[in-house]
Amino acid sequence: MAEFLSLEEAISRYVEDGATVALEGFTHLIPYAAGHEIIRQGRRELTLMRMTPDILYDQMIGMGCARKLIFSWGGNPGVGSLHRMRDAVERGYPRPLELLEHSHAAMAHAYEAGAAGLPLAVMRGYIGSDLPQVNPDIRHIECPFTGEKLAAIPSNRPDVAIIHAQKADRAGNVLVEGIIGVQKEAVLAARVALVTVEERVDELDTHPNACVLPAWTIDAISVVPRGAWPSYAHGYYARDNGFYKSWDAIARDRDAFAAWMREHVIEPQSAERSTIGSPS
Amino acid sequence: MAEFLSLEEAISRYVEDGATVALEGFTHLIPYAAGHEIIRQGRRELTLMRMTPDILYDQMIGMGCARKLIFSWGGNPGVGSLHRMRDAVERGYPRPLELLEHSHAAMAHAYEAGAAGLPLAVMRGYIGSDLPQVNPDIRHIECPFTGEKLAAIPSNRPDVAIIHAQKADRAGNVLVEGIIGVQKEAVLAARVALVTVEERVDELDTHPNACVLPAWTIDAISVVPRGAWPSYAHGYYARDNGFYKSWDAIARDRDAFAAWMREHVIEPQSAERSTIGSPS
Amino acid sequence: MSDTVPVRDGADAALDYSFEEMMTVTAARALGNGTTCFVGIGLPSQAANLARLTHAPEVVLIYESGTVQTRPEVLPLSIGDGELCETALTTVSVPEMFRYWLQGGRIDVGFLGAAQVDRYANLNSTLIGDYRNPKVRLPGGGGAPEIGTHSREVFIMLKHSKRTFVRDVDFITTLGFGRDGQARAQLPPQTASHVGRGPTKVITDLCVLAPEAGSNELVVVSIHPGVSRDRIRDATGWEIRFSDRVEVTPAPDARSLEALRALKARTEAHHDSAQADFTASAKE
């Protein structure tokens, strides 16, 4: 049952060294504030899982939190590469990063199967691709009705899923709205689910078929306004595309990266942290 | 691309004798008016598919439209048996009815797999049940990762799916709202999709994550106010539970059934038909 | 099944409640607050909502129509009445319901009725007789086959009679403990780890039964006030045994009875008004 906790307390209680952690968000609602808290708490040896590792995972990888990445597209959307991730993969800095690489379709099916309580996802996929040659988790089954050979992948079952959402009601039920990505699936597939929200409200006041996660599917909720910045929260603030563009130069250089992280993530007092990205 | 047609024209053009037809609706939004039009047009040898065949399928079976039923629960919800269906199964009247029987979980997975373009659905199901002994479409696969034996069923791919929905916009995009059942899956799994709606509107004017079927997933739309009666349309009219209760007595008797169908479905002129179930 | 069963004979009339009320209140009490319950229509729905209206305001009721955490004011006639959606926290598609919510392992209690139960708590809602040549074709399993295996435990509720309590069901729609009581114990480990304990309580209008440790044969563990052992024996299709420590089921409390009667009165008024609508329209 969802408990309202400070972000510091939620991360401290639920994210352990060595855990498989999925901070999900498909461009929208990326839980940056939670990821920064993991960095500040110095978590190590994490297996990071995510369809679209972007700047947040670049930061976590660059700060040495991760030993492995399970993913399907790792880049700065619309800008280019993740230079910290490349540095880890190409040169082992600050430490080597093992990759387990899928396609989006496979990752989406794998979360979906995880939410559905199945050990595997079955899909028509990877036809003619070299990915099955480098990922031992891509296998095949034969359809007993048609004989068609279909790809099989283990379902995604992270130890901890972390998402950001628009709002939670007093009881801890959470509304996700707009580009909902795989957030519902990640929460339902995980052993532990943590949510940061823009605000806590009396009533979610939404459509009967909106994407709502009941309080009893969630372990902890932290109210973190602008917790998705520089990603965005539909109905609250827009994506800071300028920041995404500026990240390229910051991340290309090890020292510039370290300085930025120190200044914006590690050192600020919590009062200041919450204003990163505030427009005024 | 959706074309607005009269119901008579839509059924006449797209529903052929011998077709596999799914008129879906999970208690809510059952396309009664469309089923009645199929009865009036005298379709025969249909394979009727539906999770919850209720009074509408009792009527279609009792009128001799169907040779086979693919289903998971066939009853009058909250009331009891479907007497026309029982008469067909137990005594072959008016003609024998072949049954292919699943559980709800299997039917839901099978529609879902149909919408997902897969030949089969994989689920954890039928454990310890006798259903696999009487349904040759229930087979098994072994998970290549865990060795778990899981049930496999062919995906549902009806020739024609028919649903009722709240509204269509001018372009033919359709909103389904409330208890959405398997309607989206049925439409996406089918070769041809027909929709009846309460009304045609300028704008659907709904939530970003509402259940909307784009016009290009639909073949024909017919505007049929109260087209789901005695089922209901969330936001338009309530379920006529009284009618469901009264059906039991009508359907128990072959002659009473025939008389009711003649009076309420076969003989009324179209102007009257559309007022069946109108409260005033 | 009918919602209203009159008190059956003079002996019972001395009590201030009917056997059906006894059954419903007992079943309601079995549901803990905060429990997630996958609710079958009819008797289970009545009991589950009574629990919610009395001691378990935070019981989470989930119906297979996709309605999650619903709080109906009146009892639904069907599994998908509008009331269920209007009072739900959210409503998901039926595939999602069966995939993410039931198979996903999120249900504490599956609450089922059935046409028949046998001594190993297997349920039949498919047919009487032979599958290809049935004497009575019943509606079928619906959600029950997977509710019975995916929920952490299963409560069963049905009226006690020789017709409903049979030695061996003609057809196992929903697994209790199998033909010999050992089916769950013999599942391969990869499957067993995803399968619940099975039926832990069978609640009837006469008594409460539970599977005996080891054999998994249903035995009477609690007898409702005013019911004799012979009456239970006469209403059971096999030689029913009684637990070494049979209790007397606590009688319904006034608050529960009041809440149940008010719920049923609201429900009847609601359905009658719907009936009136139909009568008007049928006259046209």
Next chain:
Amino acid sequence: MSDTVPVRDGADAALDYSFEEMMTVTAARALGNGTTCFVGIGLPSQAANLARLTHAPEVVLIYESGTVQTRPEVLPLSIGDGELCETALTTVSVPEMFRYWLQGGRIDVGFLGAAQVDRYANLNSTLIGDYRNPKVRLPGGGGAPEIGTHSREVFIMLKHSKRTFVRDVDFITTLGFGRDGQARAQLPPQTASHVGRGPTKVITDLCVLAPEAGSNELVVVSIHPGVSRDRIRDATGWEIRFSDRVEVTPAPDARSLEALRALKARTEAHHDSAQADFTASAKE
């Protein structure tokens, strides 16, 4: 990839449009009205929206972020900018997008970019070098592996250079026609019936290529005005062949150029204002 490429040399400057504009307008023209198009970010997104704003107002644009039938006013920087959701008919979950909409067989044209393409139209967006010891680690396949096989046909768009047009890609992220051009022809029938025709057009800033019937080797079928064959040869990493009937690509029309420039201007203004926001906040 950068959105704005200056005209590259004096010879091109004589034309009233850039090579990138030529490429974008040509790609846009390839999309028919009413087509369902699964849109990759960057160049494909620019071309697909230009088509929508000109000759194909009813082209259905679908982005893998779940946005169905979207009509952005400005080009998204990312595949999931808010603009895509706000102007969409509906937004579905990402699993639903890949399962029901892509794998479900509802896409006419998959519109892809890539880091590299080879002579059999295989795409590499994974890495340069050896998988376990890469020289350059690229972002990865994302949606492309299945877009490439599930769409009825695939359009590819990328800038022409020896770095991007290689004889054999180091890694086949997304199937074109395989290592020998025959991979689609050799699929088992159960698979083949669900797999599209593959790449039918590769549109670059210099020309349009298409697979040759039979061999499926990419050959030049149309050359943009002002481009020499030698220039194409010099920019291609294998001995590129020219179709027997090479056409001259029609030059961009004024309406398309105007619409494209207005779209890019709106987009830049929009992104600049976002940048200004960041600058303000970064100063705090």
